[in-house]
């Protein structure tokens with residue numbers, strides 16, 4: 001049963017993993033293997049946590065439905081195994097509140113799916129190209145996208161008392177992933193994702209005089225990748241393929257390294273939407289496809 | 299047993315230096331422990347390439363059951379070993395290859411790029427000129 005197994009997985013986490021769930025942030029400087037040892041159980045737990053939460057919701061619905069059906073069929077005087085109606089009602093209420101408690105508990109310890117569906121696959125892929133003893137620097141911030149600490153500015157449009165529509169637009173900046181690593185060929189890789197949510201809260205009066213409130217989100221996901229390629233190994237050519245998908249290119253030619261960065265912006269309309277690993281891996285691939293072996297002057 | 303036959307890596311492929319210990323029951327190649335897993339539901343050894351590819355097709359077909367046996371491997375290296383083939387194909391990516399075994403038939407479908415191109419420049423002046431010309435096209 002997924003509820004039990006999610007709880008088991010949660011209690012099997014070590015204190016640092018639980019601390020990460022609680023605080024939502026952590027800075028790592030660790031070998032890929034250590035990093036994945038830390039993240040994998042969190043990913044496995046989070047997946048079960050999501051299904052356990054929806055299962056709790058389903059069971060709560062079934063308990064209420066079952067109670068109604070029972071009340072109808074027994075004329076309000078249920079009796080099972082010769083238990084008194086009061087005892088039966090007590091059990092039903094107890095089961096319902098246990099499920100409700102578990103539902104909120106699973107919601108509290110939930111991690112944004114970006115951890116298991118983006119961070120873990122990215123670290124997994126990058127680590128394949130690293131030497132075992134190299135360390136990844138990684139900064140994760142999963143405290144939430146629209147928390148006061150991440151607020152940039154707020155615009156209010158209020159036409160006055162009892163006048164509608166009223167609008168509040170709040171802008172946030174959430175740099176939830178930032179990292180760097182030295183790859184097998186000596187190149188230095190930088191990567192980050194910054195979400196820029198715009199939250200629109202609007203209340204208006206409908207023709208019947210009722211006030212309706214709505215909250216809408218528009219989120220820009222800014223995915224940035226940079227590679228510092230050694231001139232000794234590569235020559236780098238700017239070409240139209242790099243900016244083909246609307247990606248922004250920055251290129252700085254240094255004495256020892258070429259530093260190339262690509263930025264891609266994706267848009268979604270939910271704080272729960274997940275960035276797909278391919279959006280970052282594609283950028284790394286494009287930069288590496290534009291690199292050629294350096295010409296050795298023989 | 300001989301050396302592990304895995305070409306490891308994602309953007310850069312290279313040889314695994316470990317000694318092979320087990321034969322993959324799917325492709326028949328020999329691998330070290332690091333590149334071997336137990337195939338879910340079969341209790342037989344399978345290499346990361348084969349397991350990863352199976353995971354990718356399972357995902358594509360949406361044939362994944364709720365309590366999928368592959369779940370344990372989803373956050374493991376097996377995922378990226380399977381995903382890399384999908385990635386090379388869909389993104390026209392040619393992985394760099396840093397090694398001396400380019401004739402391995404298992405990887406022949408991959409369009410690998412080799413750092414050995416450096417030597418061509420050193421040996422033949424003509425090749426070097428071609429290379430420069432190509433580079434100039436992109437510059438313009």
Ligand SMILES: [Zn+2]
Pocket residue numbers: 322323324325326327344345346347348349
């Ligand atoms: Zn195999």
Ligand SMILES: [Zn+2]
Pocket residue numbers: 302303304314315316329330331332333
């Ligand atoms: Zn190996």
